[in-house]
Amino acid sequence: MSNRITVGLDGSGAAGAAADWAAREAELRGDDLELVRAEDWAQYGPFTAPLPEPRHQWAEDLLALTRERLLREHGTLTVSTREIQGAAETALASVAAGADMLVLGSRGLGSVSGFLVGSTGSATIPETETPVVLVRSTDGADRPAAHASDSGPVVLGVDLHSDCDRLLAFACEEADLRACPLVVVHGWSPPPILSYAPALDPGVQTEIADGLAATLRELLSPWEEKYPRLAVDARTVIGQPAIQILDAAAGAALVVVGRRIRRPALGTRIGPITHAVMHHALSPVAVVAHG
Structure with missing residues:
Protein backbone atom coordinates (compact mmCIF):
# COMPACT_ATOMS: atom_id res chain seq x y z
CA MET A 1 0.00 0.00 0.00
CA SER A 2 1.19 3.48 -0.85
CA ASN A 3 -0.86 5.30 1.80
CA ARG A 4 -1.89 7.81 -0.83
CA ILE A 5 -5.20 8.72 -2.44
CA THR A 6 -5.11 10.56 -5.76
CA VAL A 7 -7.96 12.73 -7.02
CA GLY A 8 -8.25 14.18 -10.52
CA LEU A 9 -9.26 17.84 -10.87
CA ASP A 10 -10.63 19.58 -13.95
CA GLY A 11 -12.23 22.66 -12.43
CA SER A 12 -15.78 21.26 -12.42
CA GLY A 13 -18.06 21.11 -9.42
CA ALA A 14 -18.07 17.33 -9.73
CA ALA A 15 -14.30 17.23 -9.32
CA GLY A 16 -14.63 19.50 -6.28
CA ALA A 17 -17.10 17.06 -4.76
CA ALA A 18 -14.66 14.23 -5.53
CA ALA A 19 -11.88 16.13 -3.74
CA ASP A 20 -14.10 16.55 -0.66
CA TRP A 21 -14.94 12.84 -0.63
CA ALA A 22 -11.28 11.89 -1.14
CA ALA A 23 -10.22 14.14 1.75
CA ARG A 24 -12.63 12.40 4.13
CA GLU A 25 -11.46 9.01 2.85
CA ALA A 26 -7.83 9.98 3.39
CA GLU A 27 -8.63 10.95 6.97
CA LEU A 28 -10.33 7.60 7.57
CA ARG A 29 -7.35 5.70 6.20
CA GLY A 30 -4.61 7.96 7.57
CA ASP A 31 -3.43 8.45 3.98
CA ASP A 32 -1.90 11.42 2.19
CA LEU A 33 -3.97 13.16 -0.47
CA GLU A 34 -2.64 14.05 -3.92
CA LEU A 35 -4.45 16.53 -6.19
CA VAL A 36 -3.71 16.01 -9.88
CA ARG A 37 -4.49 18.11 -12.93
CA ALA A 38 -3.99 16.20 -16.20
CA GLU A 39 -3.35 18.37 -19.27
CA ASP A 40 -4.04 16.92 -22.70
CA TRP A 41 -1.39 18.42 -24.95
CA ALA A 42 -3.02 16.89 -28.03
CA GLN A 43 -5.69 19.59 -27.99
CA TYR A 44 -3.08 22.19 -28.86
CA GLY A 45 -2.21 20.66 -32.21
CA PRO A 46 0.53 18.38 -33.53
CA PHE A 47 3.42 20.72 -32.69
CA THR A 48 5.58 20.53 -29.60
CA ALA A 49 4.93 23.85 -27.90
CA PRO A 50 4.86 25.21 -24.37
CA LEU A 51 1.56 25.11 -22.54
CA PRO A 52 -0.15 28.52 -23.00
CA GLU A 53 0.62 30.60 -19.92
CA PRO A 54 -2.97 31.57 -19.02
CA ARG A 55 -4.07 27.94 -19.01
CA HIS A 56 -1.00 26.87 -17.09
CA GLN A 57 -1.65 29.56 -14.50
CA TRP A 58 -5.30 28.50 -14.26
CA ALA A 59 -4.23 24.92 -13.54
CA GLU A 60 -1.77 26.08 -10.88
CA ASP A 61 -4.43 28.23 -9.25
CA LEU A 62 -6.97 25.39 -9.33
CA LEU A 63 -4.58 23.05 -7.54
CA ALA A 64 -3.43 25.66 -5.03
CA LEU A 65 -6.92 26.91 -4.14
CA THR A 66 -8.30 23.39 -3.77
CA ARG A 67 -5.35 22.45 -1.56
CA GLU A 68 -5.84 25.50 0.64
CA SER A 106 -19.15 12.55 -12.19
CA ARG A 107 -21.84 15.08 -12.99
CA GLY A 108 -25.41 14.20 -11.98
CA LEU A 109 -28.37 14.37 -14.33
CA GLY A 110 -30.35 16.98 -12.42
CA SER A 111 -33.61 15.50 -11.14
CA VAL A 112 -32.91 12.21 -12.93
CA SER A 113 -30.89 9.76 -10.87
CA GLY A 114 -27.71 8.74 -12.62
CA PHE A 115 -24.17 9.57 -13.59
CA LEU A 116 -22.72 11.28 -16.57
CA VAL A 117 -19.48 9.42 -16.06
CA GLY A 118 -17.93 11.18 -19.03
CA SER A 119 -15.26 10.12 -21.45
CA THR A 120 -12.37 10.60 -19.01
CA GLY A 121 -13.83 8.42 -16.26
CA SER A 122 -15.01 5.73 -18.66
CA ALA A 123 -11.65 5.66 -20.43
CA THR A 124 -9.53 5.75 -17.26
CA ILE A 125 -11.18 2.84 -15.42
CA PRO A 126 -10.08 0.12 -17.91
CA GLU A 127 -6.52 1.53 -17.97
CA THR A 128 -5.72 0.97 -14.29
CA GLU A 129 -5.89 -1.86 -11.79
CA THR A 130 -6.09 0.65 -8.94
CA PRO A 131 -9.61 0.99 -7.48
CA VAL A 132 -11.40 3.98 -9.03
CA VAL A 133 -14.11 5.78 -7.05
CA LEU A 134 -16.65 7.89 -8.94
CA VAL A 135 -18.27 10.62 -6.85
CA ARG A 136 -21.45 12.12 -8.16
CA SER A 137 -22.38 15.76 -7.63
CA THR A 138 -25.80 17.35 -8.02
CA ASP A 139 -26.21 19.45 -11.18
CA GLY A 140 -22.44 19.88 -11.35
CA ALA A 141 -22.40 21.59 -7.94
CA ASP A 142 -19.33 21.48 -5.73
CA ARG A 143 -20.87 19.00 -3.32
CA PRO A 144 -21.76 15.31 -3.31
CA ALA A 145 -25.25 14.24 -4.34
CA ALA A 146 -27.81 14.94 -1.65
CA HIS A 147 -28.91 11.29 -1.65
CA ALA A 148 -25.44 9.99 -0.79
CA SER A 149 -24.97 9.14 2.88
CA ASP A 150 -21.67 8.82 4.70
CA SER A 151 -23.47 6.93 7.47
CA GLY A 152 -25.05 4.22 5.30
CA PRO A 153 -23.74 0.72 4.62
CA VAL A 154 -21.13 -0.36 2.12
CA VAL A 155 -22.87 -2.35 -0.61
CA LEU A 156 -20.92 -4.93 -2.61
CA GLY A 157 -22.15 -6.66 -5.76
CA VAL A 158 -20.59 -10.08 -6.34
CA ASP A 159 -20.69 -12.77 -9.01
CA LEU A 160 -20.28 -16.16 -7.33
CA HIS A 161 -18.73 -17.52 -10.53
CA SER A 162 -15.83 -15.02 -10.42
CA ASP A 163 -12.81 -14.47 -8.19
CA CYS A 164 -14.15 -12.02 -5.61
CA ASP A 165 -11.16 -11.76 -3.28
CA ARG A 166 -10.03 -8.28 -4.36
CA LEU A 167 -13.57 -6.93 -4.16
CA LEU A 168 -14.13 -8.45 -0.73
CA ALA A 169 -10.80 -7.15 0.58
CA PHE A 170 -11.65 -3.63 -0.56
CA ALA A 171 -15.28 -3.66 0.61
CA CYS A 172 -14.53 -5.22 4.00
CA GLU A 173 -11.81 -2.67 4.69
CA GLU A 174 -14.09 0.21 3.71
CA ALA A 175 -16.94 -1.04 5.92
CA ASP A 176 -14.56 -1.69 8.81
CA LEU A 177 -13.08 1.82 8.56
CA ARG A 178 -16.57 3.30 8.69
CA ALA A 179 -17.82 0.89 11.38
CA CYS A 180 -20.88 0.30 9.20
CA PRO A 181 -22.62 -2.85 7.89
CA LEU A 182 -21.50 -4.58 4.72
CA VAL A 183 -24.33 -5.64 2.40
CA VAL A 184 -23.25 -8.29 -0.11
CA VAL A 185 -25.61 -8.86 -3.05
CA HIS A 186 -25.66 -11.67 -5.61
CA GLY A 187 -28.48 -11.38 -8.15
CA TRP A 188 -29.48 -14.47 -10.11
CA SER A 189 -32.16 -15.80 -12.45
CA PRO A 190 -33.74 -19.29 -12.38
CA PRO A 191 -32.88 -21.61 -15.28
CA PRO A 192 -35.12 -20.96 -18.31
CA ILE A 193 -36.59 -24.47 -18.12
CA LEU A 194 -38.36 -23.52 -14.89
CA SER A 195 -40.23 -20.82 -16.77
CA TYR A 196 -41.50 -23.34 -19.30
CA ALA A 197 -42.32 -26.13 -16.90
CA PRO A 198 -42.47 -24.81 -13.32
CA ALA A 199 -44.61 -27.72 -12.20
CA LEU A 200 -41.91 -30.31 -12.99
CA ASP A 201 -40.40 -29.89 -9.55
CA PRO A 202 -41.66 -27.00 -7.40
CA GLY A 203 -38.72 -27.45 -5.05
CA VAL A 204 -36.00 -26.91 -7.66
CA GLN A 205 -35.97 -23.12 -7.39
CA THR A 206 -35.81 -23.28 -3.60
CA GLU A 207 -32.98 -25.79 -3.80
CA ILE A 208 -31.02 -23.52 -6.17
CA ALA A 209 -31.61 -20.52 -3.92
CA ASP A 210 -30.46 -22.43 -0.83
CA GLY A 211 -27.33 -23.61 -2.66
CA LEU A 212 -26.41 -20.09 -3.74
CA ALA A 213 -26.97 -18.75 -0.23
CA ALA A 214 -24.70 -21.46 1.19
CA THR A 215 -22.03 -20.68 -1.41
CA LEU A 216 -22.16 -16.98 -0.54
CA ARG A 217 -21.89 -17.66 3.19
CA GLU A 218 -18.90 -19.94 2.55
CA LEU A 219 -17.28 -17.22 0.45
CA LEU A 220 -17.78 -14.65 3.21
CA SER A 221 -16.75 -16.87 6.13
CA PRO A 222 -12.97 -16.13 6.10
CA TRP A 223 -13.63 -12.40 5.76
CA GLU A 224 -15.99 -12.43 8.73
CA GLU A 225 -13.23 -14.13 10.72
CA LYS A 226 -10.74 -11.47 9.61
CA TYR A 227 -13.14 -8.65 10.49
CA PRO A 228 -15.00 -9.98 13.57
CA ARG A 229 -16.67 -6.63 14.33
CA LEU A 230 -18.13 -6.37 10.84
CA ALA A 231 -21.88 -6.88 10.47
CA VAL A 232 -22.43 -8.69 7.15
CA ASP A 233 -25.82 -8.89 5.43
CA ALA A 234 -25.57 -11.55 2.69
CA ARG A 235 -28.31 -11.50 0.05
CA THR A 236 -28.93 -13.88 -2.86
CA VAL A 237 -31.90 -12.39 -4.68
CA ILE A 238 -33.77 -13.25 -7.87
CA GLY A 239 -33.55 -10.54 -10.49
CA GLN A 240 -31.15 -8.66 -12.72
CA PRO A 241 -27.93 -8.14 -10.72
CA ALA A 242 -27.56 -4.43 -11.52
CA ILE A 243 -31.12 -3.69 -10.39
CA GLN A 244 -30.66 -5.68 -7.18
CA ILE A 245 -27.41 -3.87 -6.39
CA LEU A 246 -28.99 -0.48 -7.06
CA ASP A 247 -31.99 -1.34 -4.87
CA ALA A 248 -29.69 -2.33 -2.01
CA ALA A 249 -27.57 0.79 -2.53
CA ALA A 250 -30.26 3.30 -1.55
CA GLY A 251 -28.61 5.48 1.11
CA ALA A 252 -25.29 3.61 0.91
CA ALA A 253 -22.02 5.22 1.94
CA LEU A 254 -20.29 3.42 -0.93
CA VAL A 255 -21.17 0.91 -3.65
CA VAL A 256 -18.47 -1.54 -4.74
CA VAL A 257 -18.55 -3.38 -8.07
CA GLY A 258 -15.95 -5.31 -10.04
CA ARG A 259 -14.30 -5.12 -13.42
CA ARG A 260 -12.50 -8.11 -14.87
CA ILE A 261 -8.92 -7.45 -15.94
CA ARG A 262 -8.87 -8.05 -19.67
CA ARG A 263 -7.63 -6.19 -22.72
CA PRO A 264 -9.60 -7.22 -25.81
CA ALA A 265 -8.63 -5.70 -29.12
CA LEU A 266 -12.15 -4.37 -29.63
CA GLY A 267 -15.15 -3.65 -27.47
CA THR A 268 -15.85 -2.48 -23.97
CA ARG A 269 -13.73 -3.43 -20.99
CA ILE A 270 -16.34 -2.53 -18.39
CA GLY A 271 -19.02 -5.16 -17.94
CA PRO A 272 -22.72 -4.32 -18.34
CA ILE A 273 -23.56 -4.70 -14.64
CA THR A 274 -20.75 -2.41 -13.52
CA HIS A 275 -21.59 0.01 -16.33
CA ALA A 276 -25.23 0.20 -15.20
CA VAL A 277 -24.31 0.73 -11.54
CA MET A 278 -21.75 3.42 -12.47
CA HIS A 279 -24.37 5.37 -14.38
CA HIS A 280 -27.34 5.04 -12.03
CA ALA A 281 -26.13 4.79 -8.44
CA LEU A 282 -26.75 7.82 -6.25
CA SER A 283 -23.85 7.01 -3.92
CA PRO A 284 -20.12 7.00 -4.68
CA VAL A 285 -19.18 3.93 -6.73
CA ALA A 286 -15.88 2.08 -6.39
CA VAL A 287 -14.82 -0.01 -9.41
CA VAL A 288 -12.32 -2.68 -8.38
CA ALA A 289 -10.35 -4.64 -10.97
CA HIS A 290 -10.15 -8.39 -10.39
CA GLY A 291 -9.09 -11.57 -12.13
Whole structure:
Protein backbone atom coordinates (compact mmCIF):
# COMPACT_ATOMS: atom_id res chain seq x y z
CA MET A 1 0.00 0.00 0.00
CA SER A 2 1.19 3.48 -0.85
CA ASN A 3 -0.86 5.30 1.80
CA ARG A 4 -1.89 7.81 -0.83
CA ILE A 5 -5.20 8.72 -2.44
CA THR A 6 -5.11 10.56 -5.76
CA VAL A 7 -7.96 12.73 -7.02
CA GLY A 8 -8.25 14.18 -10.52
CA LEU A 9 -9.26 17.84 -10.87
CA ASP A 10 -10.63 19.58 -13.95
CA GLY A 11 -12.23 22.66 -12.43
CA SER A 12 -15.78 21.26 -12.42
CA GLY A 13 -18.06 21.11 -9.42
CA ALA A 14 -18.07 17.33 -9.73
CA ALA A 15 -14.30 17.23 -9.32
CA GLY A 16 -14.63 19.50 -6.28
CA ALA A 17 -17.10 17.06 -4.76
CA ALA A 18 -14.66 14.23 -5.53
CA ALA A 19 -11.88 16.13 -3.74
CA ASP A 20 -14.10 16.55 -0.66
CA TRP A 21 -14.94 12.84 -0.63
CA ALA A 22 -11.28 11.89 -1.14
CA ALA A 23 -10.22 14.14 1.75
CA ARG A 24 -12.63 12.40 4.13
CA GLU A 25 -11.46 9.01 2.85
CA ALA A 26 -7.83 9.98 3.39
CA GLU A 27 -8.63 10.95 6.97
CA LEU A 28 -10.33 7.60 7.57
CA ARG A 29 -7.35 5.70 6.20
CA GLY A 30 -4.61 7.96 7.57
CA ASP A 31 -3.43 8.45 3.98
CA ASP A 32 -1.90 11.42 2.19
CA LEU A 33 -3.97 13.16 -0.47
CA GLU A 34 -2.64 14.05 -3.92
CA LEU A 35 -4.45 16.53 -6.19
CA VAL A 36 -3.71 16.01 -9.88
CA ARG A 37 -4.49 18.11 -12.93
CA ALA A 38 -3.99 16.20 -16.20
CA GLU A 39 -3.35 18.37 -19.27
CA ASP A 40 -4.04 16.92 -22.70
CA TRP A 41 -1.39 18.42 -24.95
CA ALA A 42 -3.02 16.89 -28.03
CA GLN A 43 -5.69 19.59 -27.99
CA TYR A 44 -3.08 22.19 -28.86
CA GLY A 45 -2.21 20.66 -32.21
CA PRO A 46 0.53 18.38 -33.53
CA PHE A 47 3.42 20.72 -32.69
CA THR A 48 5.58 20.53 -29.60
CA ALA A 49 4.93 23.85 -27.90
CA PRO A 50 4.86 25.21 -24.37
CA LEU A 51 1.56 25.11 -22.54
CA PRO A 52 -0.15 28.52 -23.00
CA GLU A 53 0.62 30.60 -19.92
CA PRO A 54 -2.97 31.57 -19.02
CA ARG A 55 -4.07 27.94 -19.01
CA HIS A 56 -1.00 26.87 -17.09
CA GLN A 57 -1.65 29.56 -14.50
CA TRP A 58 -5.30 28.50 -14.26
CA ALA A 59 -4.23 24.92 -13.54
CA GLU A 60 -1.77 26.08 -10.88
CA ASP A 61 -4.43 28.23 -9.25
CA LEU A 62 -6.97 25.39 -9.33
CA LEU A 63 -4.58 23.05 -7.54
CA ALA A 64 -3.43 25.66 -5.03
CA LEU A 65 -6.92 26.91 -4.14
CA THR A 66 -8.30 23.39 -3.77
CA ARG A 67 -5.35 22.45 -1.56
CA GLU A 68 -5.84 25.50 0.64
CA ARG A 69 -9.55 24.79 1.03
CA LEU A 70 -9.01 21.17 1.97
CA LEU A 71 -6.31 22.06 4.48
CA ARG A 72 -8.68 24.55 6.14
CA GLU A 73 -11.37 21.90 6.40
CA HIS A 74 -9.09 18.93 7.15
CA GLY A 75 -6.17 20.40 9.07
CA THR A 76 -4.46 17.07 9.79
CA LEU A 77 -4.16 16.03 6.13
CA THR A 78 -0.98 16.07 4.10
CA VAL A 79 -2.01 17.41 0.68
CA SER A 80 0.26 17.61 -2.37
CA THR A 81 -0.39 18.79 -5.92
CA ARG A 82 0.87 17.73 -9.31
CA GLU A 83 0.38 18.70 -12.95
CA ILE A 84 0.87 15.93 -15.50
CA GLN A 85 1.01 15.94 -19.28
CA GLY A 86 -0.72 13.75 -21.81
CA ALA A 87 -4.20 12.43 -22.50
CA ALA A 88 -6.20 12.56 -19.28
CA GLU A 89 -7.09 8.86 -19.12
CA THR A 90 -3.53 7.58 -19.62
CA ALA A 91 -2.01 10.27 -17.40
CA LEU A 92 -4.44 9.57 -14.58
CA ALA A 93 -3.94 5.83 -14.93
CA SER A 94 -0.19 6.40 -14.69
CA VAL A 95 -0.37 8.33 -11.40
CA ALA A 96 -3.01 5.91 -10.08
CA ALA A 97 -0.55 3.03 -10.41
CA GLY A 98 1.25 4.29 -7.31
CA ALA A 99 -1.87 5.11 -5.28
CA ASP A 100 -4.27 3.13 -3.11
CA MET A 101 -7.23 4.74 -4.85
CA LEU A 102 -8.08 7.14 -7.69
CA VAL A 103 -11.09 9.41 -7.15
CA LEU A 104 -12.91 11.13 -10.01
CA GLY A 105 -16.00 13.32 -10.20
CA SER A 106 -19.15 12.55 -12.19
CA ARG A 107 -21.84 15.08 -12.99
CA GLY A 108 -25.41 14.20 -11.98
CA LEU A 109 -28.37 14.37 -14.33
CA GLY A 110 -30.35 16.98 -12.42
CA SER A 111 -33.61 15.50 -11.14
CA VAL A 112 -32.91 12.21 -12.93
CA SER A 113 -30.89 9.76 -10.87
CA GLY A 114 -27.71 8.74 -12.62
CA PHE A 115 -24.17 9.57 -13.59
CA LEU A 116 -22.72 11.28 -16.57
CA VAL A 117 -19.48 9.42 -16.06
CA GLY A 118 -17.93 11.18 -19.03
CA SER A 119 -15.26 10.12 -21.45
CA THR A 120 -12.37 10.60 -19.01
CA GLY A 121 -13.83 8.42 -16.26
CA SER A 122 -15.01 5.73 -18.66
CA ALA A 123 -11.65 5.66 -20.43
CA THR A 124 -9.53 5.75 -17.26
CA ILE A 125 -11.18 2.84 -15.42
CA PRO A 126 -10.08 0.12 -17.91
CA GLU A 127 -6.52 1.53 -17.97
CA THR A 128 -5.72 0.97 -14.29
CA GLU A 129 -5.89 -1.86 -11.79
CA THR A 130 -6.09 0.65 -8.94
CA PRO A 131 -9.61 0.99 -7.48
CA VAL A 132 -11.40 3.98 -9.03
CA VAL A 133 -14.11 5.78 -7.05
CA LEU A 134 -16.65 7.89 -8.94
CA VAL A 135 -18.27 10.62 -6.85
CA ARG A 136 -21.45 12.12 -8.16
CA SER A 137 -22.38 15.76 -7.63
CA THR A 138 -25.80 17.35 -8.02
CA ASP A 139 -26.21 19.45 -11.18
CA GLY A 140 -22.44 19.88 -11.35
CA ALA A 141 -22.40 21.59 -7.94
CA ASP A 142 -19.33 21.48 -5.73
CA ARG A 143 -20.87 19.00 -3.32
CA PRO A 144 -21.76 15.31 -3.31
CA ALA A 145 -25.25 14.24 -4.34
CA ALA A 146 -27.81 14.94 -1.65
CA HIS A 147 -28.91 11.29 -1.65
CA ALA A 148 -25.44 9.99 -0.79
CA SER A 149 -24.97 9.14 2.88
CA ASP A 150 -21.67 8.82 4.70
CA SER A 151 -23.47 6.93 7.47
CA GLY A 152 -25.05 4.22 5.30
CA PRO A 153 -23.74 0.72 4.62
CA VAL A 154 -21.13 -0.36 2.12
CA VAL A 155 -22.87 -2.35 -0.61
CA LEU A 156 -20.92 -4.93 -2.61
CA GLY A 157 -22.15 -6.66 -5.76
CA VAL A 158 -20.59 -10.08 -6.34
CA ASP A 159 -20.69 -12.77 -9.01
CA LEU A 160 -20.28 -16.16 -7.33
CA HIS A 161 -18.73 -17.52 -10.53
CA SER A 162 -15.83 -15.02 -10.42
CA ASP A 163 -12.81 -14.47 -8.19
CA CYS A 164 -14.15 -12.02 -5.61
CA ASP A 165 -11.16 -11.76 -3.28
CA ARG A 166 -10.03 -8.28 -4.36
CA LEU A 167 -13.57 -6.93 -4.16
CA LEU A 168 -14.13 -8.45 -0.73
CA ALA A 169 -10.80 -7.15 0.58
CA PHE A 170 -11.65 -3.63 -0.56
CA ALA A 171 -15.28 -3.66 0.61
CA CYS A 172 -14.53 -5.22 4.00
CA GLU A 173 -11.81 -2.67 4.69
CA GLU A 174 -14.09 0.21 3.71
CA ALA A 175 -16.94 -1.04 5.92
CA ASP A 176 -14.56 -1.69 8.81
CA LEU A 177 -13.08 1.82 8.56
CA ARG A 178 -16.57 3.30 8.69
CA ALA A 179 -17.82 0.89 11.38
CA CYS A 180 -20.88 0.30 9.20
CA PRO A 181 -22.62 -2.85 7.89
CA LEU A 182 -21.50 -4.58 4.72
CA VAL A 183 -24.33 -5.64 2.40
CA VAL A 184 -23.25 -8.29 -0.11
CA VAL A 185 -25.61 -8.86 -3.05
CA HIS A 186 -25.66 -11.67 -5.61
CA GLY A 187 -28.48 -11.38 -8.15
CA TRP A 188 -29.48 -14.47 -10.11
CA SER A 189 -32.16 -15.80 -12.45
CA PRO A 190 -33.74 -19.29 -12.38
CA PRO A 191 -32.88 -21.61 -15.28
CA PRO A 192 -35.12 -20.96 -18.31
CA ILE A 193 -36.59 -24.47 -18.12
CA LEU A 194 -38.36 -23.52 -14.89
CA SER A 195 -40.23 -20.82 -16.77
CA TYR A 196 -41.50 -23.34 -19.30
CA ALA A 197 -42.32 -26.13 -16.90
CA PRO A 198 -42.47 -24.81 -13.32
CA ALA A 199 -44.61 -27.72 -12.20
CA LEU A 200 -41.91 -30.31 -12.99
CA ASP A 201 -40.40 -29.89 -9.55
CA PRO A 202 -41.66 -27.00 -7.40
CA GLY A 203 -38.72 -27.45 -5.05
CA VAL A 204 -36.00 -26.91 -7.66
CA GLN A 205 -35.97 -23.12 -7.39
CA THR A 206 -35.81 -23.28 -3.60
CA GLU A 207 -32.98 -25.79 -3.80
CA ILE A 208 -31.02 -23.52 -6.17
CA ALA A 209 -31.61 -20.52 -3.92
CA ASP A 210 -30.46 -22.43 -0.83
CA GLY A 211 -27.33 -23.61 -2.66
CA LEU A 212 -26.41 -20.09 -3.74
CA ALA A 213 -26.97 -18.75 -0.23
CA ALA A 214 -24.70 -21.46 1.19
CA THR A 215 -22.03 -20.68 -1.41
CA LEU A 216 -22.16 -16.98 -0.54
CA ARG A 217 -21.89 -17.66 3.19
CA GLU A 218 -18.90 -19.94 2.55
CA LEU A 219 -17.28 -17.22 0.45
CA LEU A 220 -17.78 -14.65 3.21
CA SER A 221 -16.75 -16.87 6.13
CA PRO A 222 -12.97 -16.13 6.10
CA TRP A 223 -13.63 -12.40 5.76
CA GLU A 224 -15.99 -12.43 8.73
CA GLU A 225 -13.23 -14.13 10.72
CA LYS A 226 -10.74 -11.47 9.61
CA TYR A 227 -13.14 -8.65 10.49
CA PRO A 228 -15.00 -9.98 13.57
CA ARG A 229 -16.67 -6.63 14.33
CA LEU A 230 -18.13 -6.37 10.84
CA ALA A 231 -21.88 -6.88 10.47
CA VAL A 232 -22.43 -8.69 7.15
CA ASP A 233 -25.82 -8.89 5.43
CA ALA A 234 -25.57 -11.55 2.69
CA ARG A 235 -28.31 -11.50 0.05
CA THR A 236 -28.93 -13.88 -2.86
CA VAL A 237 -31.90 -12.39 -4.68
CA ILE A 238 -33.77 -13.25 -7.87
CA GLY A 239 -33.55 -10.54 -10.49
CA GLN A 240 -31.15 -8.66 -12.72
CA PRO A 241 -27.93 -8.14 -10.72
CA ALA A 242 -27.56 -4.43 -11.52
CA ILE A 243 -31.12 -3.69 -10.39
CA GLN A 244 -30.66 -5.68 -7.18
CA ILE A 245 -27.41 -3.87 -6.39
CA LEU A 246 -28.99 -0.48 -7.06
CA ASP A 247 -31.99 -1.34 -4.87
CA ALA A 248 -29.69 -2.33 -2.01
CA ALA A 249 -27.57 0.79 -2.53
CA ALA A 250 -30.26 3.30 -1.55
CA GLY A 251 -28.61 5.48 1.11
CA ALA A 252 -25.29 3.61 0.91
CA ALA A 253 -22.02 5.22 1.94
CA LEU A 254 -20.29 3.42 -0.93
CA VAL A 255 -21.17 0.91 -3.65
CA VAL A 256 -18.47 -1.54 -4.74
CA VAL A 257 -18.55 -3.38 -8.07
CA GLY A 258 -15.95 -5.31 -10.04
CA ARG A 259 -14.30 -5.12 -13.42
CA ARG A 260 -12.50 -8.11 -14.87
CA ILE A 261 -8.92 -7.45 -15.94
CA ARG A 262 -8.87 -8.05 -19.67
CA ARG A 263 -7.63 -6.19 -22.72
CA PRO A 264 -9.60 -7.22 -25.81
CA ALA A 265 -8.63 -5.70 -29.12
CA LEU A 266 -12.15 -4.37 -29.63
CA GLY A 267 -15.15 -3.65 -27.47
CA THR A 268 -15.85 -2.48 -23.97
CA ARG A 269 -13.73 -3.43 -20.99
CA ILE A 270 -16.34 -2.53 -18.39
CA GLY A 271 -19.02 -5.16 -17.94
CA PRO A 272 -22.72 -4.32 -18.34
CA ILE A 273 -23.56 -4.70 -14.64
CA THR A 274 -20.75 -2.41 -13.52
CA HIS A 275 -21.59 0.01 -16.33
CA ALA A 276 -25.23 0.20 -15.20
CA VAL A 277 -24.31 0.73 -11.54
CA MET A 278 -21.75 3.42 -12.47
CA HIS A 279 -24.37 5.37 -14.38
CA HIS A 280 -27.34 5.04 -12.03
CA ALA A 281 -26.13 4.79 -8.44
CA LEU A 282 -26.75 7.82 -6.25
CA SER A 283 -23.85 7.01 -3.92
CA PRO A 284 -20.12 7.00 -4.68
CA VAL A 285 -19.18 3.93 -6.73
CA ALA A 286 -15.88 2.08 -6.39
CA VAL A 287 -14.82 -0.01 -9.41
CA VAL A 288 -12.32 -2.68 -8.38
CA ALA A 289 -10.35 -4.64 -10.97
CA HIS A 290 -10.15 -8.39 -10.39
CA GLY A 291 -9.09 -11.57 -12.13
